[in-house]
Amino acid sequence: MNNNHRRQNSRGRSTVLKVVILGDGGVGKSCLMNRFVTDRFDEHSFHTIGVEFLNKEIELGGETFTLQIWDTAGQERFKSLRTPFYRGSDMCLLTFSVEDPSSFQNLDTWRKEFVYYADVKADFPFLVVGNKIDLERRVTTEEAEAWCKENGDLPYIETSARDATNVEASFMMCLRRWANIEGRQVRCSHCDVITHCV
């Protein structure tokens, strides 16, 4: 468990969790964060330089969590600016675009970069996110699921930041996975079984 960033707010009600979003430049990381936090979509989103972060409170199992979401720059030239922010992470969204096969092929590189600089345990809560499902896809769901299975049975979800499809669900899924790994007793909203449905 990482205690660096975990703290209660002044009313003692909210647990702060650091969530890092990684993936190639242009896959939609900023748009996913902005859709989740502000419910807006920017058709002309600029490349991120370094990192940006936003907070959002969400509830799970009667407990309030503040997700501190760190959107990182995916372009290679910003590597030295983003990697110092990996330490102290509680969860990580490994993101690619379903219309861009090379962003899918690079998932392994992203995961390795994160594991190296964040120095996390083997059971760290990653979630793989296939974004831009509103566009014509060039990576199938089956291909993505197979990669996730081969790489430690990672959970997978498909999103569209443009249409807001599964954006909130992806952050909830990641939080549930974190809760499951941490042994928190939270009830699944789908099947009502404690900590199972991630």
Ligand SMILES: Nc1nc2c(ncn2[C@@H]2O[C@H](COP(=O)(O)OP(=O)(O)OP(=O)(O)O)[C@@H](O)[C@H]2O)c(=O)[nH]1
């Ligand atoms: N059609 C579609 N376009 C999207 C979606 N998400 C993001 N985009 C577009 O993709 C482009 C890049 O989005 P960003 O969110 O800036 O990508 P990023 O991954 O943050 O890129 P870097 O900051 O360079 O790492 C923008 O033109 C967005 O409007 C989506 O779900 N569907």
